[in-house]
Amino acid sequence: MIKKSLTVLLTIFALSAYSQTYVGVKGGYTMSDIAFSPVQNTRMLFADGFDYGLVFKYFNLKYFGFQAELYMVNRGYRKPIDLAELGDTLYKRVNTYIELPIFMQVRFNLKLFMIHFNAGPYIAYLVQAREGDNSSGEYQMSNISINILRDNRIDFGVLGGIGLSRDFKWGTFFAEGRVGYGYGDMQKHTYTGMPKQSKAVFQSVNVGYLYHFGNNLK
Template sequence: MKKIMCVAVLSSALLAVSSSFAQEQQTPAENTLSPKFGIKGGVNLTNMYVKDVSDENMKVGFNAGFFAKLPLGRGVSIQPELLYTSKGAKETYDNFIEGEGEYRFNLNYIEMPVLAVFNVAKNFNLHVGPYIAYLAEANIKDLEDNGTIDEIADLDTDDFNRIDYGVAGGLGIDISNFTIGARYNYGFREIGKSGSLAGALTKDSKNSAISLYIGLGF
């Protein structure tokens, strides 16, 4: 009897899971699964992380670009995106030589995530996958305590690793052709080139970003 009850419970659980993943990747007005293409944009809350450094501060940036949603079946899609995204961090300093101030690392990437999207409820999805990015522009600014803003001319884009890569994951809510969501990007590659001034200033840290976005599909 216990075995029968266990089988029944397991079957019910599997049925519930299967049912949740069987939600359609389509709007109520559509009769069939079809690819979608759209535009999206939003806000980035970015930082740089490294094991032995805790004094970086979160920086506000932006993300904007295009996406495609390619259904593989009911409830499962592949979503490639092409984004222009702003990352980096703020780091405060306070010492006898420089005084008080803040370094602001502004790193702008052309980024391409490729995400697997799973509908776990009618209008709710989870997504996860890798990303690769190309550093299009970089500048470091010194915001001194007296209000002076200086750009550190000794550092430019060539002092940083051009290619970044990592994983991204998050959740989204789809309402008809509109989507809103939140995502976390976790970089695997050091931002500054090893042995360079950029590497020393960033302390061999890597990109970290929370993205909040809205999108419109067609």
């Protein structure tokens, strides 16, 4: 009994020697599209605001931990208004979500930098929708009412990414690239005139700063 207790205590001590918590902020940029079924002639959405939010990361092992975030992100798509034309006049739809991804993270020390790999699910809640077109030369966007019979408030899916970070005594800077795929449809297929599927496909880049608590994992 004493030996088992000592083993448990030593294990807890060993894990706590590697424990470290990070809290910080991030900002980034997302490029997105919607995969419709039946297929539509869509274009990727660019230049529609920056993502920003909070980051929480925890490691209790040297190479394995998890990361959670809470931030605002813009996703959507563009498509030609008249398919018979060359496609210079485009319709644009932009959805703004509050998103919560939760990652398992693996990282390795490259001396000057840490390289890390993230993978995990996300869930997002739609807070605003905008639409418009560039028939006047520039996009004229306006807010649209969210119809809960037509528009899905909840999106969910998977994310994966790779990044680099650098630890300093006063904090950590990181940069990362990600890809994601949504399993929730943007619009409900049961609503009249809506497609059978409308799933988000997106890529993002982001940078951030983290303040760390606990022991150094290097």
